[in-house]
Structure formats: C-alpha cells, structure tokens
Amino acid sequence: MTLPEQSVYVIVPAQGPSIESDRLLLRPITDADAAALFAIRSRPEVAEMNCPKIPFKSIEETREWMATKIFTSGPSDIIGRSFNYAIVDKSIPETEERVVGSLSFNQVDPFPEIGYALHPSCWGKGYATEALQLMLKMWWNLARRTVDSEDACPAEVEKAFALCEKRNAGSSRVLEKCGFKIVGDFQEDGEDLFIFALERP
Template identity: 30%
Template sequence: MTILETERLWLKPYQANMADSVYAVIKKREIADTMLMIPHPYPRKQLDGWLDYVQKSFDIGQSFEYAVFTKDQPARYIGNCGLVAVSKAHHSGEIGYFIDPGEWKQGYATEACRKMLELAFTEHGLNRVFGRCLVRNPASRRVLEKAGMAFEGRFRQEFFMNGAYEDIDYLALLKQDYGAPKQDTPF
C-alpha cells in the first residue's frame, strides 16, 4: 500500500499495530463532539473492528482512509483523513477527517484534505467529492473551503446527537473545478 506525502505530513494506510495510537486520539471528547459518527466514550473494543473494516474497505476500493502523521514526529499519530463511501458507479465519494485537538489550528486537516482531493481526482477517477460538517463547527467548514470545496446547502436537523438535532452543511468539489481559481462567495 502506498504512503502519501505532503509538505508536512505522511498519510499511511491503517494497520492493526496502530490501534493504541489511534485510540489515544479517537477517544477524546472533542473528537466525538465534532464528528457525526464517532461516539463518546469510544469503546476500545470497537476500534479493532473499525480498523479491520477500514482495511477491508481499502482493499475492495470502497473507502480509502489514511492515518495522519507529521514528518517531524513520524511515529506520532495525529488523525485521520480519507475518502469514504466511494461509488465507482457514480464516480463520487465523501471526504472525512479528524485531527487530534492538540494539533488543531495548524493547517494539518486542510493539508491532508487537499491530498485526498488530489487522490480522488487523479488516481481514483472521481468526478465529485463532498464533505459535510456540523453547522456549529465552523472550523471544519473552513477546512473544506480552504481545500477548494464550495458550499452546496444546509440540511436542517439532519442528525440527532447528544439529545439535540444538528444542522449539517454540505460542501463539494467537482473534477472540472479542481485546481481552478477559487471565486469569492457572498457568504
């Protein structure tokens, strides 16, 4: 499996021996609070099943999730970035990511997302990649926008999390617009 490289990051396919490092990050409340599908507390037993699922999905081309490491500390896991729910029939997929809260506001998520978009359009032949984020998480929306994605709409009360309905923003990028100069938007 190929290891991806950016200016400051290594993105590596997940392996079972990463479990303890991944768990140290994924179990944090801040991760669950900003993600749609990660519970808190995160059961340690669930992680092994997730890693197995990620590896199998990678092998069959359904999802391509990578463990994120910084080049200056290449053994320290700092998060996840990947293409999930890849549809070969529709040439589309969803981008997803999380970064250790101790590493927030350093541009790692944007850097990793840009690499995933490159992979989506140049290696996997996708035509459309979308991302979604909680409306109350404007930092995640900024990551998607800085990676080149455009706002497409808001799904009101789409998810029920922690006793409250959550509005979700959807952003996307088409292959035809990949690499095109970004236009300022009025919002």
C-alpha cells in the first residue's frame, strides 16, 4: 500500500496551546528541553522503535532532530511552524528534570503524522496514551481552513495518521486505546509498518 495523502485542513498557530491532566502537562518544546530530550533519545531501547534507529550521541544532534519537527511543506502559513510538545510529569519535584517524553505532528503534508517517545522509566504507566489523547484534543480544536474542492476529495473525512512498526506491540496498543485503526501497511528501510488512522470526531 502507498502512504496516505490528505488535504491540509488545520491552521497551526505560531505558538501552540498547552494542556494538562492531573498527572501530565503538555507544552510546546523549547530549546531548553534539548538536554532532557537527549536523555530520552540517547537510550538504545527508545532508538530501536523510532527513526533514526541509532541512539543520539550529543545534545547538538538532538537539536538537529528538534529542527526536523518544523513544517517545511504545506500551505504558506504553516511553513516554519511546528506542533511539537514536551510531556511533563507533574509528580516529579520541580528541582528535578520533569520532561519524560515528547510527541508531535511530524508533518502535515502529504498527511498529518504523529510521532512520540517516552523515557523507558515511564513505560507501562499509561503516560503515552494519556499524552496522545491530550494532544489530539488540542489538534482537533485548532481552527480549520476551507479547502477547495479541487484540493480535496468530496467524501474525504479529515484524519490523523501514525506509522508504527508491526513488532512494536506497546505503541500499537497506545494508538488503539486512542481510537486509531489499522488502515494498511507499509515497508520502509526494511521495517514492516502498520498505517494507523483516526477520523476527526
């Protein structure tokens, strides 16, 4: 199957909103988060299920990866913006590092694709599911643009997508708990991936 294509409906603000639950705060990532994100992306078990597969070796490499979250294609008002969030564990004392993960819309063109990663110490606690539900709530509440019928299939329902390795059962469960359904599969760099999709409520 080929990868999906979808018109760009969303209008991404210059500064995204923040949102929180009892346990978590999601806020836009800043440069000050680079060290915390390096502590996550330098872990081999995190790299194994993400792209690139090689653990990061420096904070500078982490900053280069952070820069890839800035949209480079799509409508002109989206270019240069991002929807990239730090997952903050509110139970950790403020004197310690509270950023335990990140999640983002990696791109909006040719389709809106979600990616996320958590520090292994937080796996199995429901944080990824909770954070993804929070981010989707923000995403669906953003303003939408009118799309010309030439750009959109008349029957097109707006969706969010995620690519997940077939062997990554934990991430597949997270997506399914958030309402995503498998709509196809895809092979990239020798890895077998599921294509997950979620319709806008």
